[in-house]
Amino acid sequence: MEILLLQAALLFYLLSTAAFMLPLLSSRVFPRALAPTLLFAAFVSHVGAIAARSLAAGYIAVIDSYEALSFFACLTAGVCLLAQVRSPVAILGAVVSPLGFVLTLGAFVFYTHARDLPPILHSAWLPVHVTLAFLGNAVFGVAFSASLVYLVQEKQLKRKKGRVPFRRLPSLETLDNLNYRVLAWGFALLTLGILSGAVWAEYVWGHFWIWEPRPVLSLVTWVLYALLLHYRSAGWRGRRAATLTIVCFAVLVGSFLSVKLLFPGRHGGEFG
């Protein structure tokens, strides 16, 4: 059931990617709701897949690489859909859909069968910590998408030409405001994620802080985002802010993957 739902999600990510891209590349008019609906379908099946695994395993299934990637993709799609409720930014799906597709595909590569929960993770802190941390990541993913779309739109306006269909992108101000709002949310979530991790670490390891790749890189990411927010509140906006948002997200994803693949430690590798 889990695999089936995950495959469905993968398919829907692919379809919604196509549905978001086509109107940008051709001047044909497509039904407006089509692409967001496909992304929503991807999100729903993805939630289903994660729920199925978590129910079968008896704990929130976000402990190994497969589960982490899958969770990340799912939350990003969810936050993107949420952002559309208040702003006319459905087009962010054009970035989030392929992102969801690649992450979910990556999840398949690392696929493992659910195991018993390692004793050390038996804690109410597990769902709190992972949900906060990954929700923060997902929100940053949406900020990244908004920045990417911002740069495309800005470049078109500066160059004064550009393919006509591309002019249907949201306004710069809409994207910039969204970026700012979303960054603030992401930063709050990331901070809470790190704090909850610290409290939990104190319980199980006896220290608030361990000098290991995952927490250290998380701290680096946190500092970067703190700087970005600082500059934003000092009046940075537009292209500069968008570029830095993209850099920050690249560091976030890079550190996420490198911990998984290169520096497994007590946290973030195989807890076993």
Add this chain to the structure above:
Amino acid sequence: MANRGADLLIVGLNHRSAPVAVRELLAFSNGTLEAALRRLVDAETVREGAILSTCNRVEVVACVTDLNAAGEKIKTFLAEEQQLDRDFFEKYLYTYTGKDAVSHLFRVAASLDSLVVGEPQILGQVKAAYTTSATLGTLGMVLHRCFHKTFAVAKRVRSETGVAAKAVSVSSAAVDLARSIFDRLEDKTALIVGAGEMGEQAVRHLQSNGIGTVLVANRTLHRAVELARQCNGTVVPFEQLHKHVHLADVVIGSAGGNSHVIGLAIVEEALHERKRRPMFFIDLGVPRNFDPRLNDLENVFLYDIDDLEKVVEDNKDERGRAAMKAEVIVAEEVESVCQWLADMAATPTIVALREKAEEIRKREVEKTLASLTDLSPHTQKAIEALSTAITNKLLHPPIAYLKSTSRNSDMQAGFDAATVRQIFGLSDENE
């Protein structure tokens, strides 16, 4: 020979075929249209009719039995109604029949035949023409069907091609661009520098799109005051312009003179003042009012008159491409309506043919059976079956032919139906 089936006929003129001096004389005013329609439609030549009368066109759409007679009748009708000499306007008229008439009606409603292709009013005008004649009862099955299809086609063209989506004037292009930069215009301020006509137009366009505040600066004060009064704006002293630039989100330049009214330094300071919120400069002046290097500043977007003309050109190209797609849609839909019209023409003929054959068969069988009294029921049945088989076999080719020509969806089908009627001596369906 006359077409015995229903045929479509449009007689009219538009902005391309006739000058306004002719169009205005032929146009129907609201009050006269109903009475005229009643006089147009009769039981004989013009069976159904509607009149579309706008400032760009006057068209009589009719379902007729005899194209030539109806054409004459409509022209005379126009002359009598508007009290004009036929020779005066006849050379400006065009006539479409059958498939071409359907196609023309579709193109008009889809705004492909408009002065500004894609303008949205025409569909409403066609709908009004339909409603008027429908309430008067001058529409029958054919025109009802045609108009309904017309509205569906217009809707399809609109949603599938985006033929009307793009700005095609400099002012509207400027507003479009402002919308690409700003979330909403209601809380934004426009500053107009100079009182040139282009600038004034641009400001009006921004205002009708909801821009919040307008500031006006001009070298001669009284002109500034006048413009400010017209567009409900505030005057800014020209000498202190640089102190007010930071207030503006949109700056429109349409001042005369040779030096740049607003240079880099002023804008850099303004940006600092307004915390780098984006600014949109629209330079409509020749020579240019703003330093072209403004566009290199972060969060500043500068469009001069050439840039805007270029946007308009691109949009026009886009409209042209959309219009081509729309033509394809129209062609497809014309096929489907003509198919229906052809079926309409063919079906009664087939029924009449079958009825006549059955009538002959029955009569002949009864005659035969009456003279042969000593037949067994079995033999009687055999004779019935024989007669039925013969008539069916004989009728099969003409019926198949009628069905196939109607499937070719040609107005020719009506003509064919009439031929078959003559050959078989069938009565005229319309009598």
